[in-house]
Amino acid sequence: MAAKEWVRLAKEQGLALDGPNGLLGQFTKTFLEAALNEEMTDHLGHEKNRAPDERDDSNVRNGTRPKTVISPTTGPVTIQVPRDMDATFTPVIVPKRQRRLTGVDEIVLSLYARGLTTGEISARYNQIYGAQVSKETISRITDKVIAEMQTWQARPLDGVYAAIYAAIGATLDGDKDILRLWAGTGGEGAKFWMSVLTDIKNRGVSDTFFLVCDGLKGLPNVVGNVWPLTRCRRASFT
Structure with missing residues (x-):
């Protein structure tokens, strides 16, 4: 699974992705709380802070309650579940008395890595909610969720980072998969990229139609050594 691979690499490189305060846990928390609040809006029939004369009935939000759920990848994640005054709200994405999450890790990772379109996100939600x-x-x-994601993607950044490279593959069915992440200095050459592509091939990728990269020196020069028929294209992802 791409999610498990990401976390494994993070541990190797000392990055806090999983665990109680890890990045993936924060993503999962944001993802679930946004979904739960919209479920509550659907249940009540009105948005938060709607004036009394604009509500469908007298039932209103009544704060939140903490709940710790277990993600197979990130471990325990504490979320705030909205409550209603009549206590009739029954969450779907995180059912009552259920703590173990299913079907969430991959969509969270793909979402924040820009690996899903709006239509694909809706389709994944359809799979979860039916x-x-x-x-x-x-x-x-x-x-x-997309608004939350865009806010995160536009957040202020530190002045200096190690380079993080992401290899994202599109399957023949149109699904996207995060193949692996690598940390670097920004000056990687042909030898480095040869090892990256060889690793991907050794893990099962026997061929690929196109490889698209953003100004990575050395990468276009070694693609043909690993996948002779692959066409390499340069593109800007900014």
């Missing part, structure tokens, strides 16, 4: 919530609710959840 017919339990309306298409309108799924659309609102998608919009909310």
Whole structure:
């Protein structure tokens, strides 16, 4: 699984991705809380802080309660689950009395790595929710999560970082998979990229149609040594 591979590499390189305060846990928390709040909006029939004369009934939000859920990749994640005054809200993405998450890790990783389009995110939500919530609710959840993601992606950054390279593959079915992440200094050459591509090939990728990179020196020169028929293209991902 891409999620487990990411965490394994993070541990090797000393990056705090998993664990109680890890980056993946923060992503999962944001993802779940955004979905839960939109589920509550659907349940009540009105947005948060709606004026009394604009509500469908007298039931309103009644704060939140903490709940710790277990993700196979990140471990325990504490989230705030919204409550309603009548205590009739039944969450779907995190059901009552269920703590172990299923089907969440991969979508969280793909979402924050820009590996999913808006339509693909909605489709993944459909898989999770099925017919339990309306298409309108799924659309609102998608919009909310994308807004949260864009805020994170536009956050201020530190002045200096090690380079992190991501290899993302598109399957023949159109799905995207984070193949691996590597840390570097920004000056990697042909020898480094040869080892990267060889590693991917040794793990099972016998061929690829296209390889697209963003100004990486040395990479286009070694692609043909690993996959002779692959076409290499340069593109800007900024």
